[in-house]
Amino acid sequence: MVHTGPNSSTGHMNKFALGCAIVASIISIIFGYDTGVMSGARIFIQDDLKINDNQVEVLMGILNLCALVGSLTAGKTSDVIGRRYTIALSSLIFLVGSVIMGYGPNYAVLMVGRCIAGVGVGFALMIAPVYSAEIASASHRGFLTSLPELCISLGILLGYVSNYCFGKLTLKLGWRLMLGLAAIPSMILAFGILKMPESPRWLVLQGRLEEAKKIMVLISNTEEEAEERFRDILAAAELEEDRAVGSDVWRELVINPRPAVRLILIAAVGIHFFEHATGIEAVVLYSPKIFEKAGVTSKDKLLLATVGVGLTKAVFIVIATFLLDKVGRRKLLLTSTGGMVFASTSLAIGLTMVHRFGRLLWALKLSIVSAYTFVAFFSIGLGPITWVYSSEIFPLRLRAQGASIGVAVNRIMNATVSMSFLSIMKTITMGGVFFMFAGIAVVAWWFFFFMLPETKGLPLEEIEKLFGGGDARDAREGLEIQAKRVNNKI
Numbered sequence: 001m002v003h004t005g006p007n008s009s010t011g012h013m014n015k016f017a018l019g020c021a022i023v024a025s026i027i028s029i030i031f032g033y034d035t036g037v038m039s040g041a042r043i044f045i046q047d048d049l050k051i052n053d054n055q056v057e058v059l060m061g062i063l064n065l066c067a068l069v070g071s072l073t074a075g076k077t078s079d080v081i082g083r084r085y086t087i088a089l090s091s092l093i094f095l096v097g098s099v100i101m102g103y104g105p106n107y108a109v110l111m112v113g114r115c116i117a118g119v120g121v122g123f124a125l126m127i128a129p130v131y132s133a134e135i136a137s138a139s140h141r142g143f144l145t146s147l148p149e150l151c152i153s154l155g156i157l158l159g160y161v162s163n164y165c166f167g168k169l170t171l172k173l174g175w176r177l178m179l180g181l182a183a184i185p186s187m188i189l190a191f192g193i194l195k196m197p198e199s200p201r202w203l204v205l206q207g208r209l210e211e212a213k214k215i216m217v218l219i220s221n222t223e224e225e226a227e228e229r230f231r232d233i234l235a236a237a238e239l240e241e242d243r244a245v246g247s248d249v250w251r252e253l254v255i256n257p258r259p260a261v262r263l264i265l266i267a268a269v270g271i272h273f274f275e276h277a278t279g280i281e282a283v284v285l286y287s288p289k290i291f292e293k294a295g296v297t298s299k300d301k302l303l304l305a306t307v308g309v310g311l312t313k314a315v316f317i318v319i320a321t322f323l324l325d326k327v328g329r330r331k332l333l334l335t336s337t338g339g340m341v342f343a344s345t346s347l348a349i350g351l352t353m354v355h356r357f358g359r360l361l362w363a364l365k366l367s368i369v370s371a372y373t374f375v376a377f378f379s380i381g382l383g384p385i386t387w388v389y390s391s392e393i394f395p396l397r398l399r400a401q402g403a404s405i406g407v408a409v410n411r412i413m414n415a416t417v418s419m420s421f422l423s424i425m426k427t428i429t430m431g432g433v434f435f436m437f438a439g440i441a442v443v444a445w446w447f448f449f450f451m452l453p454e455t456k457g458l459p460l461e462e463i464e465k466l467f468g469g470g471d472a473r474d475a476r477e478g479l480e481i482q483a484k485r486v487n488n489k490i
Contacts, residue, residue: 013140017219020196021132021144026189027090027124028148030182032155033162034063034098034117036310037178039285040163040303044175049107053422060285061419062111063118067411070122075404077123079249083131083199083400086123088190094120095186102180113179120186126407129391130400134199135219137229138459142324145391146317146384153317153379156284157310164303200230201396201460204237229459236396236461249401261398263467267451268390268406274444275386276413278340279437280378282421283371284309289422293351293430294367295359305368312372316379328456329385330448336381337445343374344438352431382444386410392455395464 042056051059070093078086097117104110128148136144162181166174200219203212213230220226252258253265283290287309288302296302323332347370353363394402425433453466 012221013143014137014219014221017135017137017140017144020135020219021147023189023192023196024087024128024131025147025151026185026192027087027094028128028151029155029158030091030094030098030185030189031121031124032152032157033159033182033185034121034155034179035152035284036156036159037162037182038159039287039306040160040167041175041178043288044167044171044178045110048171048175049110051107055107057419057422059107059111059114061415063114063121064411064415064418066115066118067122067125068408068415070119071126071404071407071411072122073119073404074123074126074407075401078127078130078202078400079205082202083127083134084193084196086127087131087193090120090123090127091186091190091193092120093117093123095183095190096120098180098183098186102176102183104176104179117182122407122411125387125410126400126404129387130403131199133388133391133460134201134399135197135215137220137225138457140325141392141460142329142388142456143321145388146321146324149384149387150314150317150321153310153314153383157307157314160303160307160310164300164307167300167303201233201237201399204233205397209234232459232461233396249398253398253402253405260464260467261395263451264393264395264464265402265405267393267467268402269409270447270451271382271386271389272406272410273413274337274440274447275382275410276417277437278337278378278382278441278444279344279417279434280375280383281414281417282433282437283374284313285418286421287371290347290351290371290430291368294354295361295364308368308372309375312375313379313383316376317384320380320384323380324384324388325456328454329389330452330454330456332381333385333389333448333452334381334445336377336383336385337441337448339377340374340382341438341441341445343370343377344434344441346370347374348431348434348438350431351434352429355429355431389452389455392460393463393467396461 038060042060045051045059046056070090074086074090077089081089094117097113097115097120100113100116101110102113104113125148129145132147133141133145159178162178166178168174169177197215197218198211200212200215203209203215212233213226216230216233217223217226220229252261257265287306291302291305296305320332347367350363350367350370353360354367357363390406391399391403421433428436455463455466458466
């Protein structure tokens, strides 16, 4: 059944919902900044603290392992204290980590700061897309839910620019300012998010129907749209309660899921796995190393070329945000992954030629262009769609903890790539690594083709049926009186 009510209208975007999504996504800027700034800061940290390549790999990857803990904790936390307070908690945790990293007198203290910041990152990566998805209308959900990924890209770009600017300071001061600067937006967000409303879907799960209805009016363009969306949420919540009798969330998700939930979980875990298994972290985090291998020798030029990676990522994410609700998730995802196969292969060829024959101008140019092309294709599809898709496909009661499982897989793969890249490169050469990433991207394309249906334009409450589940609207009968009672009280 195709939804044709006000909720599916393609009218203008609600400004209040947009503002809420932007504020929630600021936490993603902070995480992106940390990722970007570490790509350059590691050069100065290695010189200052005299650490080896293995220690650098651990330093780069430990944040993601700790983010795994944060993401698995965040699902339950957001179900208990709400989406809004979970974002505030994430900001405070990241604030503490940033201050410790900025202090960083030695490697051990720096690692402690990275671990604490990692827990905050795990919370942020799970909760920002879920909050955005739950306040967005069906017609603009792709745009609003992709804002966290856009903010990650902007943060990465700011991190690269920070590398270039602070890299001109003294060795001991420069990298500490790079890392400590993230504490400022963390503190602002921790207080700013408290002025934003709670997710109406979470409020319905808590039985706070009057509050949910008031917020639904604010984030909808018309009273009719608010009414329709509110009834859908009530119906979905009632259906989830019926299914939950004698069960818990983890049992429904992992131990004994119904067929539709099993397919949803496979889709969410798969897209998060392939987001990093295809190599984006290698390009974003180790781009100075890649350009150095390609033939760029000056430290200033390395950092400047890296700024180009961040700029490319940000520009194409912006383009993707406007295409998601028009072109759809599936077409963008398949185009993006196909382009990544091509770009990884050409980057591998360029780096292999340099490795075998020494510095070649054409191979250097091919490597740089291919790296930018890889980032562009990733950013127009796989990057933002991973977060949009995994935040919208789970049923209401399972959404937060289902999303947390996806984020946990995401962080495991991120850590695996970031902590093993240099070691694998030494074994099979950097060109060989990117041939490997190209092969993984081919597998990813086939997985997306067969396992991920299109979700564009569907209300959250109707997406489960794409995977063979029941239609939440079938449970609406009998809830009309309940909705009218809530309306009359407001």
